Amino acid sequence: xxxxxxxxxxxxxxxxxxxxxxxxxxxxxxxxxxxxxxxxxxxxxxxxxxxxxxxxxxxxxxxxxxxxxxxxxxxxxxxxxxxxxxxxxxxxxxxxxxxxxxxxxxxxxxxxxxxxxxxxxxxxxxxxxxxxxxxxxxxxxxxxxxxxxxxxxxxxxxx
Amino acid sequence: xxxxxxxxxxxxxxxxxxxxxxxxxxxxxxxxxxxxxxxxxxxxxxxxxxxxxxxxxxxxxxxxxxxxxxxxxxxxxxxxxxxxxxxxxxxxxxxxxxxxxxxxxxxxxxxxxxxxxxxxxxxxxxxxxxxxxxxxxxxxxxxxxxxxxxxxxxxxxxxxxxxxxxxxxxxxxxxxxxxxxxxxxxxxxxxxxxxxxxxxxxxxxxxxxxxxxxxxxxxxxxxxxxxxxxxxxxxxxxxxxxxxxxxxxxxxxxxxxxxxxxxxxxxxxxxxxxxxxxxxxxxxxxxxxxxxxxxxxxxxxxxxxxxxxxxxxxxxxxxxxxxxxxxxxxxxxxxxxxxxxxxxxxxxxxxxxxxxxxxxxxxxxxxxxxxxxxxxxxxxxxxxxxxxxxxxxxxxxxxxxxxxxxxxxxxxxxxxxxxxxxxxxxxxxxxxxxxxxxxxxxxxxxxxxxxxxxxxxxxxxxxxxxxxxxxxxxxxxxxx
Numbered sequence: 001x002x003x004x005x006x007x008x009x010x011x012x013x014x015x016x017x018x019x020x021x022x023x024x025x026x027x028x029x030x031x032x033x034x035x036x037x038x039x040x041x042x043x044x045x046x047x048x049x050x051x052x053x054x055x056x057x058x059x060x061x062x063x064x065x066x067x068x069x070x071x072x073x074x075x076x077x078x079x080x081x082x083x084x085x086x087x088x089x090x091x092x093x094x095x096x097x098x099x100x101x102x103x104x105x106x107x108x109x110x111x112x113x114x115x116x117x118x119x120x121x122x123x124x125x126x127x128x129x130x131x132x133x134x135x136x137x138x139x140x141x142x143x144x145x146x147x148x149x150x151x152x153x154x155x156x157x158x159x
Numbered sequence: 160x161x162x163x164x165x166x167x168x169x170x171x172x173x174x175x176x177x178x179x180x181x182x183x184x185x186x187x188x189x190x191x192x193x194x195x196x197x198x199x200x201x202x203x204x205x206x207x208x209x210x211x212x213x214x215x216x217x218x219x220x221x222x223x224x225x226x227x228x229x230x231x232x233x234x235x236x237x238x239x240x241x242x243x244x245x246x247x248x249x250x251x252x253x254x255x256x257x258x259x260x261x262x263x264x265x266x267x268x269x270x271x272x273x274x275x276x277x278x279x280x281x282x283x284x285x286x287x288x289x290x291x292x293x294x295x296x297x298x299x300x301x302x303x304x305x306x307x308x309x310x311x312x313x314x315x316x317x318x319x320x321x322x323x324x325x326x327x328x329x330x331x332x333x334x335x336x337x338x339x340x341x342x343x344x345x346x347x348x349x350x351x352x353x354x355x356x357x358x359x360x361x362x363x364x365x366x367x368x369x370x371x372x373x374x375x376x377x378x379x380x381x382x383x384x385x386x387x388x389x390x391x392x393x394x395x396x397x398x399x400x401x402x403x404x405x406x407x408x409x410x411x412x413x414x415x416x417x418x419x420x421x422x423x424x425x426x427x428x429x430x431x432x433x434x435x436x437x438x439x440x441x442x443x444x445x446x447x448x449x450x451x452x453x454x455x456x457x458x459x460x461x462x463x464x465x466x467x468x469x470x471x472x473x474x475x476x477x478x479x480x481x482x483x484x485x486x487x488x489x490x491x492x493x494x495x496x497x498x499x500x501x502x503x504x505x506x507x508x509x510x511x512x513x514x515x516x517x518x519x520x521x522x523x524x525x526x527x528x529x530x531x532x533x534x535x536x537x538x539x540x541x542x543x544x545x546x547x548x549x550x551x552x553x554x555x556x557x558x559x560x561x562x563x564x565x566x567x568x569x570x571x572x573x574x575x576x577x578x579x580x581x582x583x584x585x586x587x588x589x590x591x592x593x594x595x596x597x598x599x600x601x602x603x604x605x606x607x608x609x610x611x612x613x614x615x616x617x618x619x620x621x622x623x624x625x626x627x628x629x630x631x632x633x634x635x636x637x638x639x
Contacts, residue, residue: 002626082634092590099634102583127458128583128604128612 004095005078005085012117013075013135017068019113025060032056077133079144081151084124086131102126103152106145110138124148163224163235169265170223170287174216182208225285227299232272234283246283250274252433253414254297256426258290263424268293272300323487324409327474332403335475336396338444403474410488415472429470433458435581435605435613437472437492439481442571449478453485456575456613458606492576495564499555505596506619507551513618514547515540546570554617556624558631565603565617575615581605583612585632587625599625 032052039046067090076087084098104127110120120141121134136144186205193201215238223236230248235241255271262268270285270293288296327335404421415429436456445451453472476484485493502510522536550568557564561579566572586602593599599622607613 080635089588092588093594094586094588095629096587097585097629097633098583099632126583126604126612127606128614131584 004087005076007077007079009072009075009077009133009135010117010119010137010140011072012119014068014072016113016117016119016135017071018064019116021063021068022060025056025064028056028059075134079148079151084131084148086133096131098124098126098129098131100148100151103148106148106152108141108145122148163226163233165224166220166285167265167267167287167289168220169261169267171213171216171220172261173286174219175212178212178215179209182212227296232283232300234285244283246272246274248300251300252430253428254300255428256290256293256297256424258424260422262287263422266290268424268426270296322409322411324407325473325484325487327403327406331475332400332406333396334448334450335403336399337392338442338448338450338475339395339399399474403471406474408473408488415488417470417472427470429455429457431489434489435607436575436577437485437489438573438575440571440573441478445475446572450475451478451481453481456577456605456607491578492562495557495559495562495574495576499557499564499566500624502551502554502617502619503598503621506554506598507548509593509598509619510551510554511544511547514550515543518543551619554620556617556620556628558628563603563628563631565615567615567617577603577605579632582632585629587629589622593619593622597622601625601628 032049035052036046036049038044039049070090071088074088074090074093078085082100084096084100084103086096086098088094104125106125107123108120109123114120114135117135118138119135120138121132122136122141122144124131124133133144186208189201189204218238219236222238222241223234225232225234227233232246232248232251234244234246236244251272251274253273255273256268257271258268265287266289267287268290270288272283272285274282285293285296401421401423403419406419407417409416409418414431417425417427417429419425419427434455435458438454438456440452440454441450442452452474453476455470455472457470472488473484482493482495518536518540522533522540525536526533546568553566553568553572555566557566562576563579563582564574564576566574582603582605584604586604588600588602589598598619600616600618601620602614602616604612604614
């Protein structure tokens with residue numbers, strides 16, 4: 001665990017994350033606008049709206065412009081014959097080892113945003129935990145899924 | 160055991176209780192709404208409902224049959240929709256017998272059968288059968304036809320056929336009750352709650368209550384408070400004695416067998432191979448007295464066992480008896496020494512910070528807004544600092560071959576032993592400050608109750624230690 005894993009996830013992940021963050025932020029901006037409209041109708045102070053603009057602005061800057069890139073830069077994974085090695089996390093860096101023989105099943109998932117960029121995420125489940133490798137190229141994802149699934153078929157050794 | 164059998168007719172009562180309980184809320188609600196004018200009609204409706212329920216319970220009982228055929232437990236049930244459930248003997252993980260108070264009047268028992276499946280309830284539950292019948296059923300379902308493994312095992316067994324067993328003594332049981340912690344927690348909660356709430360009670364109310372209280376006299380009040388806590392404490396003792404009375408654990412070749420309870424008798428089986436980890440818990444009250452609780456983390460299983468996630472292997476014993484106990488019942492988990500690799504000194508500040516941060520803010524807030532009450536959060540702040548200091552002192556790990564033992568403290572101190580093969584995933588986490596100090600947090604996951612994982616964390620350990628443990632865990636570095 002001294003060396004980080006080698007493989008990065010697809011660069012388009014940044015775009016996909018930006019879009020999904022932008023949608024979430026859009027809701028926040030709608031609330032901000034609503035606050036102004038309400039302030040106009042019911043004649044209360046515009047200060048609440050201004051505070052809301054500030055909050056929305058800061059949070060948009062972070063979640064849309066700053067974090068996706070940092071997140072992508074940190075995300076690494078590597079699949080060995082015996083185990084899967086994952087690294088993620090911006091402030092708290094987490095490195096996880098999942099032994100192949102503990103893998104119960106592997107899924108690939110794809111939402112509309114990932115589909116737009118021809119990406120998919122791989123989800124690995126053990127009896128106790130689930131781990132997700134987000135936003136790989138479609139073919140990489142299905143290849144990885146098949147590979148893990150094949151490797152996970154090793155017989156249970158009772159070491 | 161081939162003919163289909165019905166449950167004991169007492170099952171009708173249990174069915175009825177179950178249905179009524181489900182509708183109880185609606186009935187009470189109805190009673191409150193119709194209390195004034197249409198109480199007669201409401202009474203009628205309840206009467207009709209009751210008759211329907213009784214009829215339903217009788218039908219449910221009448222339609223529920225079970226039999227053992229072709230090495231399978233076959234249950235057929237359902238009033239309108241007939242359902243059949245076949246459970247193969249080989250898939251049965253554990254069979255538990257529970258006898259509640261009503262059961263015991265009729266010499267009955269409830270049989271709960273569990274497979275590896277996950278869920279809140281047992282896979283099959285026979286709510287009332289005669290006790291001898293239940294025990295015969297368990298024996299029948301446990302005997303697994305002709306199994307080669309069994310023969311090898313029995314060869315070993317003829318050498319020493321004695322199944323070790325341990326029972327709790329009444330004195331120990333009493334100690335367990337007195338130190339069960341309910342009293343301490345309740346008192347601490349009450350004290351904290353009062354000191355916090357006091358500030359938010361409207362002045363008027365507060366004053367009038369105060370006058371009333373002063374009218375009562377401080378002495379009477381104090382006596383009442385003491386009596387109240389004494390009562391709680393006695394209830395706690397009684398509860399423990401009723402729950403764990405006659406606690407007996409027995410081991411045979413494949414499983415642990417636990418019997419407990421004075422009023423409600425429970426017989427639990429724990430297959431050895433489903434034990435994921437064994438732990439020793441020293442609660443904050445018991446630790447100074449040298450008493451511990453031994454528990455096990457068991458894969459699958461249902462909450463119906465009423466064991467709140469971990470299964471207690473023995474409710475109370477002296478610290479120095481643990482090794483003998485484990486040697487007898489779970490030799491794989493015996494012999495953990497006391498030489499834990501401690502946490503580095505520089506981790507202490509993180510622990511102190513983490514446990515006291517919230518109270519630091521509260522203290523600051525109180526200092527600004529209610530300076531007169533500054534003593535209340537200050538006491539709590541000091542308490543949490545001491546707790547943080549203790550957490551740091553008690554944290555640690557111990558590695559012996561394939562077995563990893565970790566120790567950490569929440570309130571009580573937990574020592575958990577697990578094997579390499581039981582650990583499902585290993586995670587090392589590090590935030591910026593930890594990185595600067597070469598510290599890391601380790602998280603181990605094992606299979607827990609109900610198909611969810613149970614996770615153990617050791618915070619702020621030496622980074623080199625975390626890396627070493629990851630190497631130990633990693634299957635790449637195992638010289639293959």
